[in-house]
Amino acid sequence: MFGYIVANKGALSPQQLERYRGCYCGLCWALKERHGTICRLTLNYDMTFLVLMLTSMYEQQGEQGERACAVHPTKKHPYWKNEFTDYAADMNVALAYFNCIDDWRDDKNLAMLATSGVLKSHFIEASKRFPRQTAAIESCLNKISEIENANEPDPDAAANCFGELMGELFVYREDMFAEKFRLFGQTLGRFVYMMDACVDYEKDKKHGSYNPLFFLEDDDLDDEEMLTLLKIFIGECTAEFEKLPLIDDIDIMRNVLYSGVWTQYAQKMEKNRKGAENGK
Numbered sequence: 001m002f003g004y005i006v007a008n009k010g011a012l013s014p015q016q017l018e019r020y021r022g023c024y025c026g027l028c029w030a031l032k033e034r035h036g037t038i039c040r041l042t043l044n045y046d047m048t049f050l051v052l053m054l055t056s057m058y059e060q061q062g063e064q065g066e067r068a069c070a071v072h073p074t075k076k077h078p079y080w081k082n083e084f085t086d087y088a089a090d091m092n093v094a095l096a097y098f099n100c101i102d103d104w105r106d107d108k109n110l111a112m113l114a115t116s117g118v119l120k121s122h123f124i125e126a127s128k129r130f131p132r133q134t135a136a137i138e139s140c141l142n143k144i145s146e147i148e149n150a151n152e153p154d155p156d157a158a159a160n161c162f163g164e165l166m167g168e169l170f171v172y173r174e175d176m177f178a179e180k181f182r183l184f185g186q187t188l189g190r191f192v193y194m195m196d197a198c199v200d201y202e203k204d205k206k207h208g209s210y211n212p213l214f215f216l217e218d219d220d221l222d223d224e225e226m227l228t229l230l231k232i233f234i235g236e237c238t239a240e241f242e243k244l245p246l247i248d249d250i251d252i253m254r255n256v257l258y259s260g261v262w263t264q265y266a267q268k269m270e271k272n273r274k275g276a277e278n279g280k
Contacts, residue, residue: 002044002046002095002099003044003045003046004046004195004196004264004265005045005046005188005192005260005261006045006046006049006256006260006261006264007252007255007256007259008259008262008263011259012252019252020048020052020252022064022077022079023048023051023052023085024043024045024048025067025069025077025078026051026080026081026082026085027043027047027048027085027088027089028040028069028079029081030081030085030086030088030089031089031093034089035089035093035122035125036122038118039093039119042096042119044092047089047092048088049253050084050091051082051084051085052252052253053181053244053246053253054172055082055249056246056248056250057177057181057246058084058172060082060083061080061082062080062082062083062085063080063082064078064081065079066078066079067079084172090125090129090130090134091126091130091133091137091169093122093123093126094123094137095137097119097122098123098138098141100112100113100116101116102145105145132168133169133171136165136168137165137168137169140162140164140165143161144161144162147161147210148210149210151210152210153215158193159190159212160186160190162190162193163185163186163190163193166185166188166192167181167182167184167185167186167189168182168185169185170184170185171185177244180240184237184240184241184244187233187236187239188237190236190237191233191236191237194230194233195230195265197211198213198226198229198265199268199269201213201221201226202272213226234257237257238257238258241257
């Protein structure tokens with residue numbers, strides 16, 4: 001359920017792309033500083049979007065500069081970070097930890113079990129700093145696991161649960177903006193869960209795995225029907241997004257929600273089609 005909340009980089013201006021990448025690099029440094037080099041491997045662009053939103057809302061500048069790193073040792077890259085970058089790094093580790101546990105439960109993947117062991121202490125650190133958010137992550141992902149194992153026929157049950165998780169994650173602090181952020185996070189979470197269900201539709205049908213789309217009235221959806229369904233969910237999400245009083249980096253965030261998520265969806269669906277053609 002991760003990896004969808006990314007920008008369509010080809011549609012960003014050079015300045016916007018540098019800003020976006022600088023946010024990503026700042027998050028990478030925050031992961032190293034707070035949790036060590038190994039945890040940088042959990043980095044994804046999803047939490048970059050969270051940093052952009054919180055920074056825009058609270059208008060915080062923070063640290064910026066240029067650094068080289070292990071991935072790019074010969075050339076320095078611009079980065080920027082602030083307290084929201086540190087927060088997103090903790091959330092990134094927490095999500096990665098439970099994602100590993102989920103993979104172990106589903107596929108008995110020993111590598112994921114070992115990785116969860118490495119991440120556990122870092123999750124505990126994050127939970128001490130942000131108990132409400134990490135408790136929500138743990139509780140909601142456990143509920144989703146129960147829903148999927150019980151083959152729950154309500155197609156919205158798991159999506160609503162993932163929405164609850166994202167709602168709490170987007171609320172950095174309980175203040176005047178909290179409810180707006182919570183509503184946005186809930187709609188984004190529901191969209192992401194259903195998009196993942198669409199991407200995994202054929203694979204889940206083949207392997208007999210849980211998928212909420214199997215319980216819709218039309219249980220044999222084609223790509224066009226899935227796209228229509230997803231447009232409804234993203235429409236609810238963007239409606240809540242436009243209610244937020246955001247100014248800085250608004251065009252980058254709109255790029256993510258109105259374009260980037262579809263780029264990732266199209267790539268994953270195309271990969272599925274090629275795999276089916278090759279008999280995989």
